[in-house]
Amino acid sequence: MPRPISATVSVSALAHNLAAVRSHLDQTAAAAGGVPPSIWAVIKANAYGHGIEQAVAGFSKAQGLAMLDLDEAVRCREAGWGGPILLLEGFFNPSDLEIVDRYHLSITVHQREQLDMLARARLSRRVDVMLKLNSGMNRLGFSPAAYPAAHERALLLQQQGVIGSIGKMTHFACADGPQGITEQLAVFNSVTHKMTGPVSVCNSAATLRFAEVAVGSESQAHWVRPGICLYGASPFADAEAAAFGLKPAMSLRSEIIAVQELKAGDSVGYGALFRADRPMRVGIVACGYADGYPRHAATGTPVVVAGVRTRLVGRVSMDMLIVDLDPIPAAGVGAPVSLWGEEGPSVDEVALAAGTIGYELLCALAPRVPVTRDA
Numbered sequence: 001m002p003r004p005i006s007a008t009v010s011v012s013a014l015a016h017n018l019a020a021v022r023s024h025l026d027q028t029a030a031a032a033g034g035v036p037p038s039i040w041a042v043i044k045a046n047a048y049g050h051g052i053e054q055a056v057a058g059f060s061k062a063q064g065l066a067m068l069d070l071d072e073a074v075r076c077r078e079a080g081w082g083g084p085i086l087l088l089e090g091f092f093n094p095s096d097l098e099i100v101d102r103y104h105l106s107i108t109v110h111q112r113e114q115l116d117m118l119a120r121a122r123l124s125r126r127v128d129v130m131l132k133l134n135s136g137m138n139r140l141g142f143s144p145a146a147y148p149a150a151h152e153r154a155l156l157l158q159q160q161g162v163i164g165s166i167g168k169m170t171h172f173a174c175a176d177g178p179q180g181i182t183e184q185l186a187v188f189n190s191v192t193h194k195m196t197g198p199v200s201v202c203n204s205a206a207t208l209r210f211a212e213v214a215v216g217s218e219s220q221a222h223w224v225r226p227g228i229c230l231y232g233a234s235p236f237a238d239a240e241a242a243a244f245g246l247k248p249a250m251s252l253r254s255e256i257i258a259v260q261e262l263k264a265g266d267s268v269g270y271g272a273l274f275r276a277d278r279p280m281r282v283g284i285v286a287c288g289y290a291d292g293y294p295r296h297a298a299t300g301t302p303v304v305v306a307g308v309r310t311r312l313v314g315r316v317s318m319d320m321l322i323v324d325l326d327p328i329p330a331a332g333v334g335a336p337v338s339l340w341g342e343e344g345p346s347v348d349e350v351a352l353a354a355g356t357i358g359y360e361l362l363c364a365l366a367p368r369v370p371v372t373r374d375a
Ligand SMILES: Cc1ncc(COP(=O)(O)O)c(C=O)c1O
Pocket: 042, 088, 171, 202, 203, 204, 205, 225, 226, 227, 228, 229, 235
């Protein structure tokens, strides 16, 4: 018998979340009298832990897919995705361009070295590029001072038949927080307003809170790049995914594999971090940090056992964690445990209790956890 832990990825929840984002964008565009943006569903990091093939199935109605790894892009093509694919970091060396060419990928161009490589490349067809501006995050992108010259070079490569369309792109550092996008958007607009081509600026947080900036017109197409919200998790510390009509796409489940009866004063787990203040039952769950459950989740982190919400107690160990069974007296060995997902808690609640974000937990699901795909 394998350990009773598994993750389920719901393709219908992925599709539902995409449709929810689509509807939000359509409503925003209708209210503004403009053209709704297209969606690049971001599926980097193995689709935030959900699996590339599941993402291709769940996001079949997206206009495009965006990711980092060439291998993942190739897997999308092999899984039957014929639409646009954007590589969010572009390419890293000249040999990557052969794959870009063969699999008809679009690329982010964020630095001079990439333009140099493109100038030397021998491609069988034009490659569409999104030219990235560093509008203040200081991660990837041409500085505002360097961007116009980079754009001129891209135009030259376009005239030479190397580049196809040239889009304008940036990434917001604070769309999820009180600072918002105002400053970076002002930089982006001031640098790029005279340049034509598709525009892409919004991640999940900006798509959900500032969709009006992604409304296009007949002459100006817009694309948004949501990631985390499509998996049913929230990009915000102060708002739950469910508030946006999103459904969790990944459910991590296990079972109680042993029960201990504690006397007042007994402790559980490494470091004896939790001590019972009265007689109580605790359940040992087959799930630990080697499965991707966060070791920093503290006593009190929500866990659902047999449909009832209870709490983690003590320190998470490599293969097991311990839960308070007092609210569920009937639960014994074999009782179902939901660590996060459909039956709750949400991955964001667990992340909060562990001092991290849902993104990290979803991406960190360990390869040893078997993943089943739900319709
Ligand atoms: C360039 C870019 N666009 C979009 C996204 C999607 O972000 P999120 O998952 O917050 O929607 C990311 C993720 O980090 C990104 O790096």
